[in-house]
Amino acid sequence: MHYKIFPVLLIALLAFSCKKKKTPEPEAPQILQHGMLVLNEGLFQQNNATLGWFNFSDNSYTGNFFEQKTNRSLGDTGNDMKRYGGKIYVIVNVSSTIEILDASSGNSISQISMIANGTPKQPRYITFYGPKAYITCYDGYVDVLDTASLSITNRIQVGANPEGLAVSNGKLFVANSGGLNFPNVDSTLSVIDLGNYQEITRITVGKNPGSVQTDVNGDVYVISRGDYAGIPSRMHRINANTNTLAQSFTFDAGSISRFNTNFLISYHDFSSGDNKIALFDPNTETMLYPEYIPTSGIQTLYGVQYSDITNKIYCLDAKNYTVTGQVHVFSPNGIFETSYNVGLNPCNILIYE
Amino acid sequence: MILRFTIPTLLIIASCPVFGQEVKPIEEVVISPGNDRENSIQIELSKDKIQNKLASDLGQILSLLPGLQIKNYGDVGGLKTVSFRSLGAGHTALVQDYSSVSTTQSGQADLSSFPVDFIERLELITLSPTRTQIPVHAKLAGAVVNVESVHSYVGTNMRNLILGAQAGSFDQYEGYLMLQKRSRKWAGTLTGKIRSYGGSYPYTYLNGNTRIQDRRKNNSLLEYFGTASIQFSPNSDHRIQLRISGNEYKKELAGAVIFYNSNAAQYLNGFGLNGSLNHRYSKNKWNIFSSVNYQKNNLQYLDSTYLNSLGYLDQRFYSVQVDFQSQAAYSITKDLEILIGSSFISEELKGKSLVGNRHRNTSESILGMEWKALGKILVQLGVQGVFEKRDTVNQSQWNLLPAVSWSFDLGSKNKIGIVYRYTCRQPTFSELYYRQIGNTKLRTEKAHIASLRYELALPFKKGISQTMIQPFYSYVYDKILAVPTKNLFIWSIQNIGISDAIGVEFTQFIQKKIANHTLGARINYTFQYTRDISDPESQTYGDLLSYSPLHSGSLELDYSWKKIGFFILTSYLGERYAMNQNIPVNLLEGYVLLDAGASYTQQLKKSELTLRFSVNNITNRQYSYINYFVMPGTHFNIRLQYAL
Numbered sequence A: 001m002h003y004k005i006f007p008v009l010l011i012a013l014l015a016f017s018c019k020k021k022k023t024p025e026p027e028a029p030q031i032l033q034h035g036m037l038v039l040n041e042g043l044f045q046q047n048n049a050t051l052g053w054f055n056f057s058d059n060s061y062t063g064n065f066f067e068q069k070t071n072r073s074l075g076d077t078g079n080d081m082k083r084y085g086g087k088i089y090v091i092v093n094v095s096s097t098i099e100i101l102d103a104s105s106g107n108s109i110s111q112i113s114m115i116a117n118g119t120p121k122q123p124r125y126i127t128f129y130g131p132k133a134y135i136t137c138y139d140g141y142v143d144v145l146d147t148a149s150l151s152i153t154n155r156i157q158v159g160a161n162p163e164g165l166a167v168s169n170g171k172l173f174v175a176n177s178g179g180l181n182f183p184n185v186d187s188t189l190s191v192i193d194l195g196n197y198q199e200i201t202r203i204t205v206g207k208n209p210g211s212v213q214t215d216v217n218g219d220v221y222v223i224s225r226g227d228y229a230g231i232p233s234r235m236h237r238i239n240a241n242t243n244t245l246a247q248s249f250t251f252d253a254g255s256i257s258r259f260n261t262n263f264l265i266s267y268h269d270f271s272s273g274d275n276k277i278a279l280f281d282p283n284t285e286t287m288l289y290p291e292y293i294p295t296s297g298i299q300t301l302y303g304v305q306y307s308d309i310t311n312k313i314y315c316l317d318a319k320n321y322t323v324t325g326q327v328h329v330f331s332p333n334g335i336f337e338t339s340y341n342v343g344l345n346p347c348n349i350l351i352y353e
Numbered sequence B: 001m002i003l004r005f006t007i008p009t010l011l012i013i014a015s016c017p018v019f020g021q022e023v024k025p026i027e028e029v030v031i032s033p034g035n036d037r038e039n040s041i042q043i044e045l046s047k048d049k050i051q052n053k054l055a056s057d058l059g060q061i062l063s064l065l066p067g068l069q070i071k072n073y074g075d076v077g078g079l080k081t082v083s084f085r086s087l088g089a090g091h092t093a094l095v096q097d098y099s100s101v102s103t104t105q106s107g108q109a110d111l112s113s114f115p116v117d118f119i120e121r122l123e124l125i126t127l128s129p130t131r132t133q134i135p136v137h138a139k140l141a142g143a144v145v146n147v148e149s150v151h152s153y154v155g156t157n158m159r160n161l162i163l164g165a166q167a168g169s170f171d172q173y174e175g176y177l178m179l180q181k182r183s184r185k186w187a188g189t190l191t192g193k194i195r196s197y198g199g200s201y202p203y204t205y206l207n208g209n210t211r212i213q214d215r216r217k218n219n220s221l222l223e224y225f226g227t228a229s230i231q232f233s234p235n236s237d238h239r240i241q242l243r244i245s246g247n248e249y250k251k252e253l254a255g256a257v258i259f260y261n262s263n264a265a266q267y268l269n270g271f272g273l274n275g276s277l278n279h280r281y282s283k284n285k286w287n288i289f290s291s292v293n294y295q296k297n298n299l300q301y302l303d304s305t306y307l308n309s310l311g312y313l314d315q316r317f318y319s320v321q322v323d324f325q326s327q328a329a330y331s332i333t334k335d336l337e338i339l340i341g342s343s344f345i346s347e348e349l350k351g352k353s354l355v356g357n358r359h360r361n362t363s364e365s366i367l368g369m370e371w372k373a374l375g376k377i378l379v380q381l382g383v384q385g386v387f388e389k390r391d392t393v394n395q396s397q398w399n400l401l402p403a404v405s406w407s408f409d410l411g412s413k414n415k416i417g418i419v420y421r422y423t424c425r426q427p428t429f430s431e432l433y434y435r436q437i438g439n440t441k442l443r444t445e446k447a448h449i450a451s452l453r454y455e456l457a458l459p460f461k462k463g464i465s466q467t468m469i470q471p472f473y474s475y476v477y478d479k480i481l482a483v484p485t486k487n488l489f490i491w492s493i494q495n496i497g498i499s500d501a502i503g504v505e506f507t508q509f510i511q512k513k514i515a516n517h518t519l520g521a522r523i524n525y526t527f528q529y530t531r532d533i534s535d536p537e538s539q540t541y542g543d544l545l546s547y548s549p550l551h552s553g554s555l556e557l558d559y560s561w562k563k564i565g566f567f568i569l570t571s572y573l574g575e576r577y578a579m580n581q582n583i584p585v586n587l588l589e590g591y592v593l594l595d596a597g598a599s600y601t602q603q604l605k606k607s608e609l610t611l612r613f614s615v616n617n618i619t620n621r622q623y624s625y626i627n628y629f630v631m632p633g634t635h636f637n638i639r640l641q642y643a644l
Helices: A002-016 A065-070 B003-010 B047-052 B058-062 B428-431
Strands: A035-040 A051-056 A060-062 A078-084 A087-092 A097-102 A108-113 A123-129 A132-137 A141-146 A151-156 A160-169 A171-177 A188-192 A196-205 A207-213 A219-224 A234-239 A244-248 A255-259 A262-268 A273-282 A286-289 A300-308 A311-315 A325-331 A334-345 A346-353 B029-031 B039-046 B068-072 B081-083 B091-097 B119-127 B143-150 B163-167 B172-182 B187-196 B203-209 B210-214 B220-233 B237-252 B266-283 B286-303 B313-331 B336-350 B359-371 B376-390 B393-410 B413-426 B446-458 B465-485 B489-513 B517-532 B550-559 B564-575 B590-602 B607-616 B635-643
Touching: A035 A325, A035 A334, A051 A065, A051 A078, A051 A334, A060 A334, A078 A123, A078 A346, A087 A123, A097 A123, A123 A160, A132 A160, A141 A160, A151 A196, A160 A219, A171 A207, A171 A219, A188 A207, A196 A244, A207 A255, A219 A255, A234 B465, A255 A300, A262 A300, A273 A300, A300 A346, A311 A346, A334 A346, B029 B336, B039 B047, B047 B068, B047 B119, B047 B607, B058 B068, B058 B143, B068 B266, B119 B413, B187 B210, B336 B428, B428 B607
Parallel strands: A160 A207, B091 B143
Antiparallel strands: A035 A051, A035 A346, A051 A060, A078 A087, A087 A097, A097 A108, A123 A132, A132 A141, A141 A151, A160 A171, A171 A188, A188 A196, A207 A219, A219 A234, A234 A244, A255 A262, A262 A273, A273 A286, A300 A311, A311 A325, A325 A334, B029 B039, B039 B119, B068 B081, B119 B143, B163 B172, B163 B635, B172 B187, B187 B220, B203 B210, B220 B237, B237 B266, B266 B286, B286 B313, B313 B336, B336 B359, B359 B376, B376 B393, B393 B413, B413 B446, B446 B465, B465 B489, B489 B517, B517 B550, B550 B564, B564 B590, B590 B607, B607 B635
């Protein structure tokens, strides 16, 4: 009976399934040099935050650098990465971990679980001062990490859902976003005395504070991101001596990064999709170039970093957030040079000589 | 960051139960329209086939039908949604005992809230223009899953009492009861069910190159269902039915496995209430069906680890749908039947996390025709009017929704047909009004669907072979998708997607009787190539849509001998991508699952005792349909049922 051919047909079709062979990634280097580490945030509940290595010598990209070094994955939603001393600190938000790596090899030194009494603390950003690291946690605290013992020594209560933080004049400035109380977000910057870990005051800066940066004079700058609708995203200057709001600026601003003594101020308009990277002089508080870097080749500006090692500006492009992103490289004069393909939602890089 | 915790909630709605059941040892698949009594294009699963699976819900059963894709987020009580030919869940209507199940909040029914214990008939219908008992609203959808229980008019169940209990792995316990009393004019039916599930099953997953063993936490379920119905038939022409049902549930939501963080503590509580009154008139050339339905669903989502100022998230949603409809079919001649019908639906959703005016009225009319000329021609023309207030502005829109099919015999054993339909789905209230992500500018999502159908029926000595092959093409535009538009965590809903799908569905059924032995085999296979064709400049242009496997299918073998029956079921889900970008890191492995079961029925004078046993995932395959929503390995179920 000719219907007997159908099971055969089924098996034949299954044999031609969509299997795509996973090509092996380039081998992770033993010693990190002439390249960059890329922290790719990934997407929520996908466990696909990655730490990749881009080799400037042959333009190869090792997307599973962290897996090769540790035999395990980075986790869910990588938010921040910084190098301090001989270590790299990677903040993984949803997994609630801090991964500590050897800065010269990338080998794992320790993984710190940021779960307290069964509740994930959800760390967001990290900064350093002396022998301590300070980590904002979404449960309303800044955790103090001893960089020698790699243990949490103190918890400092701040506002709701703290984000960016920076140290100036012996004080820690922490942006309290209150993002999880939307639309009733926070508007303050907590000022912490690093001598006794006490909150000195809270400075009202504007709705939904996020990025925090300091200039060479010790002034603190913070971005209030508004409500993504009627209230715009703005930069404010804080006098770190008086702990007061000194100035609010009227241009669009999403995040601040240091560029020698100046700031690169990046902004992505979520409504129009437009990107802007401005050059701002914090010494004179003047906008030098509202559009310092051409952004026509950038789809979703997700971060800007300057490296004094390579003397180049790196613009991180998250594309549509669901596909692998790029790092676009510009000269210090803002001239486009090249683009590198990296991982999903690149949010931070570390450059190596 | 708010939305990442609440989006899963929006996918879930509280729903009402399905009931009905009795036992027969022989299973079969019925494929229409080989039968002239039917006036629709449909695939049907027999109730015995359904019962023997000891399935926990409707989602498990529907995965046996070709062309249907079940997205499965968990085991017992885990969210399950159905989509037809890659159209998306919002294009498939679920009809339960002649009422369209309300999908006011999320636009899709959670199939895990529909137990299958009392099902009498289950159909997948692609076109049914002159069937009066399929609601107008459902007829205009891309496909209809029609569930009829002991409360329906099907009435094949003649038992007065059914009492059953089931126990299974991971602390699964169920009990159910049906009481029915029939007289010449009256019939009253009462059904109820309670089920609990511990859900703490072991699983393994791969973290980088390291295999991790763990046990599911925060995954329990407690759920109650109850339905009462009364039918009254003053004479053979009229039948009136009143049906009231309700359910209540408390679910823990284990969610996706998050590396290094197994502290999820989300919960879903809710209840649903349904009331339905319908009337059927059937005499001579007329068949008229009218109904009025009231559906209410309350849902509470709790996250006790949410890091807002309260220290928890408590979101509550209250939806109400009222609809009434009437359809009249008239046989002009033996070969020509027409139908005219109209319906009105009023929906409302309330909740503190919603903004805007969450109220919508929908008026739908339909003209259907079945004409047995040059084969059989089915034609349906629907007019849909949608009236709502968006951003303080009253809006109305009209959609013309045609569908047509032509089928004819090629000799006595072969049939061939062609179907085309244009359908649309409205944005859900969640998509329109959920705080931050809602977008009141959304347009209707539209779809064209076309398919060919070839059927071959080959009777042989004490047996039959049925074959069905359906190549299809679908094109969806103005597709409603969630995209990040404020930041990575705050997404918004946009009409930006276009996708198409080309594929083929294949079903082969063979059954043979030898003395007291009955052997059956069924193969289902679906191939579908579903592409993202939204933006030619995008990296994902032409890539397979996420969670759209190219290949899926099942092979089922049945054997029965006198009072004993056995089945073996092998199901396959092919490789698929967790995200739209078709790169190796997004590729999820396909899997094969092996289930088996046995049943024994003992007649006790007027009563009957049935023992069923099943073992699922015999090979202890560690798998997940949705990435990191891990499923259980080998598990067992045993059920004892008494019927009088």
